[in-house]
Amino acid sequence: MTRDLTITEVRLTPILVADPPLLNTQGVHQPYTPRLIVEVVTAGGVTGVGETYGDSKYLELARPFADKLVGRQVSDLNALFVVADEVAVDRGRVENQVDVGGLRGVQTADKLRLSVVSGFEVACLDALGKALGLPVHALLGGKLRDQVEYSAYLFYKWAHHPAGVACEKDEWGAAVDPAGVVEQARKFTERYGFTSFKLKGGVFPPEEEIAAVRALAEAFPGHPLRLDPNGAWSVETSLKVAQELGDVLEYLEDPALGTPAMAEVAAKTDVPLATNMCVTTFTEIQEAFTKGAVQVVLSDHHYWGGLRNTRELAAMCRTFGVGVSMHSNTHLGISLAAMTHVASTVPNLHHACDSHYPWQSEDVLTERLTFEDGSVKVSDAPGLGVELDRDKLAFLHQRWLDDDGRLRDRDDAAAMRIADPEWVTPTVPRW
Numbered sequence: 260m261t262r263d264l265t266i267t268e269v270r271l272t273p274i275l276v277a278d279p280p281l282l283n284t285q286g287v288h289q290p291y292t293p294r295l296i297v298e299v300v301t302a303g304g305v306t307g308v309g310e311t312y313g314d315s316k317y318l319e320l321a322r323p324f325a326d327k328l329v330g331r332q333v334s335d336l337n338a339l340f341v342v343a344d345e346v347a348v349d350r351g352r353v354e355n356q357v358d359v360g361g362l363r364g365v366q367t368a369d370k371l372r373l374s375v376v377s378g379f380e381v382a383c384l385d386a387l388g389k390a391l392g393l394p395v396h397a398l399l400g401g402k403l404r405d406q407v408e409y410s411a412y413l414f415y416k417w418a419h420h421p422a423g424v425a426c427e428k429d430e431w432g433a434a435v436d437p438a439g440v441v442e443q444a445r446k447f448t449e450r451y452g453f454t455s456f457k458l459k460g461g462v463f464p465p466e467e468e469i470a471a472v473r474a475l476a477e478a479f480p481g482h483p484l485r486l487d488p489n490g491a492w493s494v495e496t497s498l499k500v501a502q503e504l505g506d507v508l509e510y511l512e513d514p515a516l517g518t519p520a521m522a523e524v525a526a527k528t529d530v531p532l533a534t535n536m537c538v539t540t541f542t543e544i545q546e547a548f549t550k551g552a553v554q555v556v557l558s559d560h561h562y563w564g565g566l567r568n569t570r571e572l573a574a575m576c577r578t579f580g581v582g583v584s585m586h587s588n589t590h591l592g593i594s595l596a597a598m599t600h601v602a603s604t605v606p607n608l609h610h611a612c613d614s615h616y617p618w619q620s621e622d623v624l625t626e627r628l629t630f631e632d633g634s635v636k637v638s639d640a641p642g643l644g645v646e647l648d649r650d651k652l653a654f655l656h657q658r659w660l661d662d663d664g665r666l667r668d669r670d671d672a673a674a675m676r677i678a679d680p681e682w683v684t685p686t687v688p689r690w
């Protein structure tokens with residue numbers, strides 16, 4: 260192994276990962292969800308790994324982008340954005356479209372590029388860290404804490420995917436009412452020691468979700484609670500929920516859709532509002548912050564363009580007195596490691612981060628990352644501190660190859676139609 264940082268090869272491996280039947284306002288999670296694993300190989304003999312969305316529009320962009328990286332240095336991180344801009348995006352496929360029914364905010368060509376860049380940026384940082392013998396957090400300026408706290412990400416869910424659908428079994432059982440949600444929360448605390456709880460809402464009428472949060476507050480008195488209906492409520496409904504749950508909520512996440520509606524809600528409640536839907540890219544910051552629409556931004560290195568952009572976002576939040584935490588979609592251990600490294604370097608991280616990781620029974624690592632007392636330890640090993648398991652990667656890739664194309668693009672509404680053929684993506688506000 261030498262210090263030659265020149266990229267000689269980039270490997271892209273799309274995979275399908277098992278996902279339980281988690282409910283959200285758009286529908287239900289597919290039994291398998293696409294992810295893309297990125298490997299960057301240097302002339303010095305080091306391989307760095309990254310992970311990002313694996314839906315086909317990301318893959319279409321990732322392939323030509325990967326080709327352009329060969330011959331560059333893994334330390335050439337600023338250039339990743341310049342190179343990404345050179346890759347053509349079929350704007351018709353993304354501009355003003357919504358991704359996964361809007362769960363990640365409005366889709367644009369730039370945001371698509373940033374989501375692809377993030378997987379490569381993490382892989383380059385991993386390779387650079389390994390080559391220099393430094394952990395990724397050191398490349399970001401050094402950790403400020405030895406562990407990063409995560410919250411239990413509770414979902415309404417069915418016990419099984421619909422009958423006849425090929426899937427993996429999950430051991431979590433159903434959660435479709437307050438008792439089920441509390442039982443799920445107990446399992447999360449027993450297994451992982453989480454002390455704060457987020458409930459994915461927008462699934463049942465608001466009164467039922469208020470009852471579930473009340474039940475959580477009774478079962479876990481004094482613990483931070485959050486409710487996130489993904490913009491499913493009107494301003495009026497949002498205010499009603501804020502009033503009813505104000506005494507137990509740490510924050511309300513995206514109660515109403517879009518900055519103007521969030522600003523209207525924020526003006527009339529003291530409950531802090533968090534978002535991963537109306538502030539999802541740098542151009543959306545000015546309007547939201549000047550209107551006082553959000554009090555906490557949930558960063559996500561995947562769509563903000565990587566770990567260094569996440570730190571830039573955190574600096575802006577700090578400047579404007581807005582809190583920062585972390586959003587999560589279905590992801591594997593590479594991304595959890597990346598999230599943990601960057602989170603350890605952010606000074607103004609005052610809320611436990613979201614992570615779907617406990618829902619993922621499969622991974623591509625030789626060793627899964629673990630939560631202790633609700634936190635993940637920040638690794639001091641070179642790079643991300645994780646190791647790819649080639650057999651597991653090959654297995655999940657084979658599943659992707661075997662798929663007839665139906666699962667290669669995440670579509671929660673289509674997954675819901677298997678159980679309920681009449682299902683259409685609800686118009687917003689739903690309540």
Ligand SMILES: O=C([O-])C(=O)C[C@H](O)[C@@H](O)C(=O)[O-]
Nearest residue numbers: 283362489535586587588589
């Ligand atoms: O708003 C959020 O926190 C999310 O969109 C996170 C996830 O996408 C979640 O809602 C999901 O996967 O159903």
Ligand SMILES: [Mg+2]
Nearest residue numbers: 487512513535
């Ligand atoms: Mg959210």
